[in-house]
Amino acid sequence: MKQYSFGLLLKHDPCMATLHGHLGCCMGVDFNNKFRASFPGWLLVNNADLEILKLRNNFLFGEFQLPPFAMTNAVMVDVSGNQIHDLPENIGKILPHMEYLDLSGNAFEQDLLPSIGDMKILQVLDLSYNNFSREIPKELTVGCNDLRVLMLSGNKLHGQIFPMLYNLTQLRVLQLRNNYFSGNLSNVKAKGRVLGNLALLDIGYNFMTGNIGSWIGNVTYLDILVMRNNYLEGQFQCEGISRSVYYLDLSHNLLSAPLPSCPRLQHLYLQGNKYSVSISEAFLNTSQLLVLNLRDNNLSGSIPGIIGLLTSLKVLLLSQNLLSGLIPEELCELKQISMMDLSLNSFSGSIPPCFQGIRFGKIEPRYLDLDISHEKVSNEWDYTTYFRNGTLKKDYVLHSTAEQSVTNVEVDFLTKHRSNTYKGGILNFMSGLDLSCNKLSGRIPYEVGNLAWIHALNLSYNQLTGPIPKSFSNLTQIESLDLSHNMLSGEIPSLLINLYFLEVFSVAYNNLSGRIPDMKAQFGIFDRSSYEGNQFLCGQPLNQNCSIVSPHPLIKFVDQSKEKWYGIDPVLFSVTFSTTYIIFFLTSIIILYLNPYWRRRWFNFFENRIYYPAYDFISSIVHKACAKLCW
Structure with a gap:
């Protein structure tokens, strides 16, 4: 096969200059300049020896027109990201020597064509994000037995998956998410070269059932396993998977205890299952972990102190469980954390002041990139794949030295009063701490105001007391600050008007008093809902006249600089009082007895x-x- 330098052709070759006119004698065409026209079928008719056709990311529409003769030299066609429809039924006869075929992101609405099986040396096939329907044709899996990459995500395909794929012994990447595939994974077989070479397996968002059987342990080169949003049940043990797996997503299934112990994982997603156990120390015995998502389960007990050994952890999501006890100070050892969510649990006690030592947003670039594998697809074609916006995309490159796949992490985090999904590179800039909906008490530590890089801070729906720390004026990057539904007292610090990136601010339903900060800069966009529920606040936008409202509430705390009883932690006071009473009572009984x-x-x-x-x-x-x- 001839070698081409596409960068030079774009500047000097007449085939690259325009798609207007009937050009001939072209051996390679690469054009992705947002060109709007019907699919140029004439280009294929006039260039019978064409080897490479790349027309991706344009605005081409109409039928995918092929010439009436076989194009025996054509090895690569990429027309992804257009609006082309109606794939010819004899495509395999016309392009018999195709090695790389990418028709993803178009408007094809038809059955998956058996004729693709006539491409005997096809190595890369991407038909994702169209509307192909029915089952995967047997002719495809029998005829294309040299296939290395198969991407069929985002279609309407159904039926059994794995029995049809047993002939694809060279398969390295298999992505079938967002379809209607079904079947019981307990019956899957993976022996020797049958599925054994897979590096990436993604069958998320389908209708798979049953247990994840021991067959997964025979996929010896597996790096990434994604089975989220199915109906899988039972237990999953990491002892049964390849040691090379470092990205595991089993979220939103019906899996149950125990939590799997996976020492080599870097990314673990188990949210939305039915785990009803405590977090064990064995489960946290994985020093390489970068992302841990256990949200929306029924986990109970406290967070083990051993979590402080996960010094590489970037994202910790434990919300919507039944966790209780104090927030362990060992969390402060996680210096690299950018997003921590402990909301919707039953944590008590005070907020650890040592949180100021966590970086929260002050992180190294590209920290969430994942290299999947490094292996050539064939002697002359190499490719790079990426997860972008939840979709496996690709950028095939000629004459590179290795295949590299990069996966960008997807994280759901509540900020600005709504749950947002952060994907890809934006995670390098997003940071937040969510402790809302717990039973935290005491004052907000002054040190929290030193988290200068944090973008979202949510302490709402707790039992926090005392004033809003003036140090919050140091949160110069913050965009969302929610302190509502607590028992905070005192005035709102006027220096907060210098937080120029603040978009969401709420101190509603506290015991605050005094004048609301001037409606300047960002504070000019906050309405009465940000301040309501504070009887002794005055000024705009509450329409309360500060000359009428008492400057201090009738029921208020005495000067907090004096250490009175009300400054004592109520939980600590209750425990000590009860202990003293019991000891006195038992002592009296013993004396009377003796x-x-x-x-x-x-x-x-x-x-x-x-x-x-x-x-x-x-x-x-x-x-x-x-x-x-x-x-």
């Missing part, structure tokens, strides 16, 4: 109180009357 003299005195005292209260009362009145008469 000393019969005091026991008799105690019983006589109570007997007199019970049987002679009226006598004592009358006797006291008589004595007082006699005393007056004597005087």
